[in-house]
Amino acid sequence: MTSPKVDVFQAIADPTRRKLLRLIDDREMAVTAISGHFPISRTAVSKHLRILADAGLVKERKVGRETRYRFEPEPLLELKRWLAYFDRFWDNKLSVLQHYVESDGSASTPSPARLQASTDKEKKE
Known part of the structure; x- marks a missing residue:
């Protein structure tokens, strides 16, 4: 298979x-x-479809004089893998928010920013 x-x-x-x-x-x-x-315009749509086809995201098929297009999701796996790396940052923010929301809100409860800073410090150690 050739690269897109x-x-x-x-x-x-x-x-x-x-x-x-x-x-x-x-x-x-x-x-x-x-x-x-x-x-x-149809020409503009065709240009967009050509870019998607060049990236491997759509396949084209001739049926008589007509060109038909269908979605090919496989190239999006690259995007999914790239985004998966950043999930840990999102999960960390959610756990910090959960801790803050579930706390009693007293003055001794650290703010989300302070919780984040302490979580970041623990990761570095």
């Missing part, structure tokens, strides 16, 4: 392309049908 011409991160950076992926996520559609869902 366009980085998946670049491909999904555009909101129109993200909407395109949602539109075709569960069905194959022709470019004419896809274009009807957007306030841009």
Whole structure:
């Protein structure tokens, strides 16, 4: 398998392309049908679809004179793996918030910022 011409991160950076992926996520559609869902020209939609295809996020198939597109989610695994690295930061923030919310709110209860600082300090040690 050859590597994609366009980085998946670049491909999904555009909101129109993200909407395109949602539109075709569960069905194959022709470019004419896809274009009807957007306030841009068919040519512009085709250009967006080309970028998504170059990133491996859509596959195209000729049916007569029509080109149909379908979503290919596999390249998004790269994005998922990249984001998974940052889950630990999100989970840490949630645990700090949970601790703060579940505390009695007394003056001796540290603020979320102080809890975060102590959690960060523990990680470094």
